[in-house]
Amino acid sequence: MKKGFTLVEMIVIICIISIVALLTAPNLMSTLTSSNAQVCKDHQKAIMSEYYAKRPYTDDPTLLGSLITSYKNEVCPNGGVIAITSTGLSCGIHGSY
Numbered sequence: 001m002k003k004g005f006t007l008v009e010m011i012v013i014i015c016i017i018s019i020v021a022l023l024t025a026p027n028l029m030s031t032l033t034s035s036n037a038q039v040c041k042d043h044q045k046a047i048m049s050e051y052y053a054k055r056p057y058t059d060d061p062t063l064l065g066s067l068i069t070s071y072k073n074e075v076c077p078n079g080g081v082i083a084i085t086s087t088g089l090s091c092g093i094h095g096s097y
Contacts, residue, residue: 040076041097044089047071048097064089 005013051064060066068075068082068089075082080093090096 036077037094040078040080040091040094043071043075044082044091044097047075048088 047064047067051067054063054067064084068084076091076093078093080091083090083092085096088096
């Protein structure tokens with residue numbers, strides 16, 4: 001009796017794996033997109049929490065801007081521009097938290 005797989009069996013296995021990968025790819029991409037948005041919003045919350053913690057102890061009007069630059073543009077994983085609004089922070093891609 002021979003050991004191993006035939007060529008037809010290998011092709012069938014590769015086809016099944018390909019079909020499973022094609023079916024799961026859209027779910028994976030939507031999960032990745034929503035997780036990037038959540039990371040951006042969490043970073044915005046962290047900056048605002050730090051701002052509210054330091055604000056009573058300083059008269060620096062550029063405190064919020066300096067906190068944003070201290071994150072070295074790593075606030076949004078998609079490269080969105082973080083803007084200071086009247087209510088807090090807002091990402092150009094994901095909006096405010």
